[in-house]
Ligand SMILES: *Cc1c(COP(=O)(O)O)cnc(C)c1O
């Protein structure tokens with residue numbers, strides 16, 4: 001088998017730096033640390049990127065994918081809008097605010113970015129089935145991508161997920177298995193399945209393909225910088241589930257600086273969690289380096305990971321960049337969803353309520369610089385979490401006969 005991962009040349013251990021050949025492995029044999037893709041980048045120019053397609057593949061020379069990835073059937077996610085949020089900014093007193101709106105991806109969440117990497121890895125390794133443990137959005141992204149790529153899909157979720165996320169995963173075909181347990185239990189189950197003959201030739205996008213999968217989040221960093229005019233933002237607010245997305249956005253910014261694609265200007269990274277699942281925020285506030293697992297209880301189900309694998313790295317990044325980690329309650333999440341919708345016309349899922357809620361909290365407590373250019377992420381679509389709105393919200397404000405008199409009487 002000859003592997004083609006483009007500029008990625010090896011896997012390296014994040015803890016001890018040991019290097020391994022590219023393969024479907026995810027843990028260091030020396031120290032059990034997580035493996036990540038290591039690159040040998042050639043020359044990469046802005047002009048070369050700008051002449052690429054309006055999706056994540058414009059950055060393919062920075063990703064673990066073959067150059068001919070653009071000719072293969074896949075979901076082509078990315079290049080989502082960076083919305084100048086003047087109304088929300090004015091309301092909160094932030095001079096220059098943007099929303100990076102990843103609900104615009106093919107299956108309406110940021111997960112299409114990471115799954116696109118995993119599909120290429122599955123092709124490289126000759127896997128016939130794409131699988132995952134999911135908090136909801138990943139399941140739909142995997143079944144859709146598998147359908148397009150001609151792979152089988154079998155995905156695992158906690159059984160109590162939002163109806164829309166279940167439907168979103170089922171409509172593309174494949175098998176969707178609900179597990180009676182939390183996400184962390186689903187994830188542990190998948191780790192067992194990998195070692196079993198039943199899971200042979202299966203690519204678990206966020207387990208044995210994780211080193212490739214995770215790199216997809218770097219494209220958020222590349223897009224934000226390019227859309228700002230090849231500049232890094234000064235402050236960015238990112239949701240935390242496993243913490244992978246946050247750590248890879250930091251990696252993406254650093255690569256852009258190293259390759260001379262942007263100036264080396266300081267940026268602060270802030271992580272956002274729901275209070276009902278806030279192990280990283282709790283560790284940050286307590287000044288700890290390790291994250292104590294929790295049992296999640298929040299409406300922000302897409303972020304409900306009680307034992308986040310990248311938690312300690314998130315703490316490092318928040319502290320190194322001068323950012324922080326904060327959490328908001330379920331009520332604050334719904335209020336923030338309404339605030340974003342009513343000021344900017346963006347209907348975010350609960351995860352977007354978490355980031356906008358944290359944005360508001362950090363601003364009001366003086367921890368964000370209102371003069372600094374700020375980006376807040378919305379990573380999913382509000383139509384997937386309709387159940388958190390009140391019954392009243394899913395009905396018209398009034399139902400009347402089609403007559404002017406009837407309308408006059410209601411206004
Ligand atoms: C998965 C997910 C995230 C981030 O997940 P990480 O595990 O931290 O990378 C953020 N928002 C939504 C909506 C998600 O589904």
Ligand SMILES: [Zn+2]
Nearest residue numbers: 013016028031
């Ligand atoms: Zn190691």
